[in-house]
Amino acid sequence: DPNCNTPAQIDLLLGSDLIPQIILEGIEKISNTLLAQKTIFGWILSGLVTEPVTTMTTQVEEISNEYLNSQLRKFWEIEELPPISIKTPEDQYCEDFYKATTT
Template identity: 40%
Template sequence: MVQDYTGRWQPARALLDNGSHASFVTEACVQRLRLPRTLSSVHVTGIGSLQGGRAKGEVTLSISTRTLDTKFQVSTLILPKITNDLPTSALPTTSWPHLTDLPLADRYYSQPGPIDILIGMDEMDKFLLHGLRKGERGTPMAQNTVFGWVLSGNAANLQSPPVNISTLHSDLHLTQLIHKFWELEELPPRKFLSPEESMCEKLYDDTTERAPDGRYIVRLPLKKNVLIGDSREAAIRALLRMERRFTAKA
């Protein structure tokens, strides 16, 4: 359970990952809870030192057990997405002999679902308890936590025969570096100026000077022979109205 901005507790799905140096929360979860965030410029690096993007901020979560009897403060970085739905495919409900008497933290562990929070090694010690259950090879093991027993490991005896999986990987970081390289090597495009633009450029070069107080002074590029219309009479009438108004007030 995670506390929102009004103090109400909302359910969330968390993943314990002792291979992560930091804890994370999804942008969607933060928006749902409407929690205040602080700025963060942390770059997230994944497997193979690939850049996983920049954190969209940092937020402190108030996390509790389902019964709300124990509360914890967890500092997390905000990411658009932590991982794909877990498990990757639905598992048929079955009973493993070594897990039958354990109260599991996730009642719907067998159904794929989104991960809202990832608790890394920086915060995991708050939640782990003594207790580890291991079964036969190919069955998941269970770790005792304040939320209940969590499952990890393989479930090979429930999986369908392996299928071929095709993946596509695009290294955006390398693509951006190559793009910047060509931008630096490319000659700047030639700019053709109109007569008025050329006059402004020359005026800037000829009249710019530095004042004693450090400010720059440059003449305004005024157009010549500009018709302003017949506005003299209208301006005189406006001036006379203002004079009569000031005289009345005096």
């Protein structure tokens, strides 16, 4: 694979029971942990890659104040309880008296 260093879709996955039929004579030591082995398909690399692999993930979200305010306003409109007037007879008398005696 000329682009073996680039992640891509897997074309073929073989079971380890086929290794004796695939591996040919010929082995090259690439580094302390990496070997190249000759196979019926060509050369393969096996072993540990010692270079650290880092993954970076970036997530960006935007919520405008206008949208947030609109949603919050709708929430409070739904959740708002209607005003409940709890007046005692004395309260009602005082209010009626006030309305009758003031302009």
